[in-house]
Amino acid sequence: MYYRAKNLAMTNGRTYHIAAILRRNGRVVKIGENTNKTHPRFKRQYEDGTWASHMHAEMNVIRFAKPGDELEVMRFKKCDHTLSMAKPCSLCMKEISRAGIKKIRYTNWNGDWEEIKI
Ligand SMILES: [Zn+2]
Numbered sequence: 001m002y003y004r005a006k007n008l009a010m011t012n013g014r015t016y017h018i019a020a021i022l023r024r025n026g027r028v029v030k031i032g033e034n035t036n037k038t039h040p041r042f043k044r045q046y047e048d049g050t051w052a053s054h055m056h057a058e059m060n061v062i063r064f065a066k067p068g069d070e071l072e073v074m075r076f077k078k079c080d081h082t083l084s085m086a087k088p089c090s091l092c093m094k095e096i097s098r099a100g101i102k103k104i105r106y107t108n109w110n111g112d113w114e115e116i117k118i
Contacts, residue, residue: 067100
């Protein structure tokens with residue numbers, strides 16, 4: 001399952017390879033990766049008026065989230081594919097808590113898992 005998530009992330013054609021896994025009662029509901037495409041609901045406009053042209057992996061799966069779900073976010077480094085910091089950014093965090101997700105696990109700089117309870 002992590003292998004599938006990694007595969008998705010590594011073939012997304014972007015500099016950052018991030019995969020997010022949405023779980024419900026321990027089962028995988030959805031695996032998402034960061035993409036160049038953006039979903040209308042998560043469109044972002046920068047202060048200079050340009051639109052953000054990417055979607056974070058978290059955003060990709062939050063659309064399918066139900067209250068009480070859990071989220072795992074992992075980032076793979078480009079060179080050796082080891083895990084790196086994948087803590088959701090503040091925009092994603094806002095959407096994550098709005099979706100009612102109760103727990104987030106993410107990989108830190110050392111490739112270890114950390115946990116945030118909401
Ligand atoms: Zn984000």
